[in-house]
Amino acid sequence: MSTAEETTGGEVEPWEEVTPDAARRLLVAAVEAFAERGYHATTTRDIASRAGMSPAALYIHYKTKEELLHRISRIGHDKALDILRTAAGREGSAKERLADAVSSFVRWHAGRRTTARVVQYELDALGPEARAEIVALRRQVDAEVRGIVEDGVAAGEFDVADVQGTTLAVLSLCIDVARWFTVNGPRTPEQVGELYADLVLRMVGAR
Amino acid sequence: MSTAEETTGGEVEPWEEVTPDAARRLLVAAVEAFAERGYHATTTRDIASRAGMSPAALYIHYKTKEELLHRISRIGHDKALDILRTAAGREGSAKERLADAVSSFVRWHAGRRTTARVVQYELDALGPEARAEIVALRRQVDAEVRGIVEDGVAAGEFDVADVQGTTLAVLSLCIDVARWFTVNGPRTPEQVGELYADLVLRMVGAR
DNA sequence: AGCCGCTCTAAGCGGGCGCTCACCGTCAGC
DNA sequence: GCTGACGGTGAGCGCCCGCTTAGAGCGGCT
Structure with a gap:
């Protein structure tokens, strides 16, 4: 396959796991449409035509429009969790790991903004069943960040009064990047990641 | 009129300016429906029946469903801006004014979460015309917070490298409260406001 | 060649959508 | 007591939605 799978910053398109090819094209089209206009404002005809297919083609690969959203949300949360786990599992001080986690998590929300928007705002x-599955993944996301904060407090690196509340605020700050970030803005995903890592270290009183 | 206009914490319902009474009931019903299910997933029949009226009644007071959203968004942004202007205009150090602005802004997003959700996420x-009007209000919101941060930097109270980026992050943190806050959670709006004011003062390096 | 199985399309079904229209009850002014 | 203005309803129009069905095109087996 010679079609370019590369996008911003040489990062590989994260949908390579979706096969066959037509199913992936439909899913990518759905991500774009959902991110632009929202799930409920997007029609199956719109998704199909973005993928260069007839409206009926969608139903060969997906049972319903909701299944498309579910698949997108599942894969997106898996990726987000993977990013955090990688950062949390690294060697180094809690300060280094938290800065790494925040900057990479923010880079993902900014760089893959269309996906992140769908993942974070269309839950x-x-x-009910699909939502419950995703909510469980979100709890794991929270646990990863909380773990780093707890490590920092235990090691005397951080000064945090309310660990759960502060963890929530840190994640909240990162997630909201998907709402306001735009490629036309003055900052690159890397710059936002750096700025936010610095701000978060201040929030936890890192020394 | 003897019907109770009071809600959480003795705060007055902010829709008193909407008249006549039927128009207000429709608008309040629309806020609830939009917040619960989103604008596009809400039907005009749903709004009308929540207000105890027939579907056609809506069109006596509003030209379209979008006009309802526009009115809600406009009034909500006016209120949010008013809250920030009040805090920014107070006497006191930049540190005191920023803490006041953040805690009251967050209290509004948490306490009036249904309204805030619609205002922040259904833009x-x-x-195009209505959106442009609202975007202008948001720029004023940003300017208020940035003004306090600039004052603090000028007075040597704050240590901030990127004023615009930090302002953005502060607002982002506050706004995202509307996404995650729930009345069933462990924190009151007041507690979240206090915690967030503290976190923001750390972000700007207040001394 | 003949057939299967997979992918995709053209056409369209049933239903719910935003919104409209003809009409009705209530009440103030005369 | 009559009338007009106002705020409301019941019925329904035209449209587009999510989704289905019958069948066409085609590559890979035997």
């Missing part, structure tokens, strides 16, 4: 459009 | 559902 309510999922049915 | 894209507005048409």
Whole structure:
């Protein structure tokens, strides 16, 4: 396959795991449409035509429009969790690991903003079972960050009164990047990642 | 009128300016529905029935469903801006004013979460002209917070390398409260406001 | 060649959407 | 007591939604 799978910063498109090719094209089209207009404002006809197919083609690869959202949300959360786990599992001080976690998490939310928007803001459009599955992944995301903060407090590196509240605020800050970031803005994902890592280290009173 | 206009913490319902009474009931119903399910997933029949009226009644008071969202967004942004202006205009050090601005802004996003959700997350559902009007209000919101941060830097109270970026992060942190806050959670709006004011003072390196 | 199985399309079904229209009850002014 | 203005309803129009179905095209087996 000679089609370029590269995008911003040489990062590989994260949908390579989706096969066959037509299913992936539909999913990528759905991510773009959902991110631009929201799940409920997007029609199956819009998704299919973005993928260069007829409306009926969607239903060969996906049972419903909701299944598309579910797959996107699942893969996106897996990726986000993977990013945090990698940073949390590294060697180094809690300060280094927290800065690494925040900067890479923010880089993902900014650089892959379309995906992140869908992942973070369309949870309510999922049915109860699918939503429960995603909520469980979010709890794991929270646990990773909280773990680093707790390590820092235990090691005397951080000064944090309310560990759970501060963890929530740190994640909240990162996630909201998907709402406001735009490629036309003055900052690159890397710059936002650096700035935010610095701000978060201040929030936890890192010394 | 003897019906209770009071809600959480004795705060007055902010829709008193909307008249006549039927128009206000429709608007309040729309806020609830939009916050719960999103603008596009809400039907005009749903709004009308929440207000105890027939579907056609909505169109006596509003030209379209979008006009309802526009009115809600406009009034909500006015209120948010008012809160920030009040805090910014107070006497006191930049540190005191920033803490006041953040805690009251966060209290509003948590305490009036349904309104805040609609105001912050349904901007894209507005048409171009209405959206432009709201975007202008958001720039004023940004300017208020940036003004306090600049004052603090000028007075040597704050240590901030990137004023615009830090302002953005502060607002981002506050706004995201509307996404995650729930009345069933462990924290009151007041507690979140206090915690966030403290975190923000750390972000700006207040001394 | 003949057939299967997979992918995709053209056409369209049933239903719910935003919104409209003809009409009705209530009440103030005369 | 009549009338007009106002705020409301019941019925429904035209449209587009998510999704289905019958069948076409085609590559790979035997």
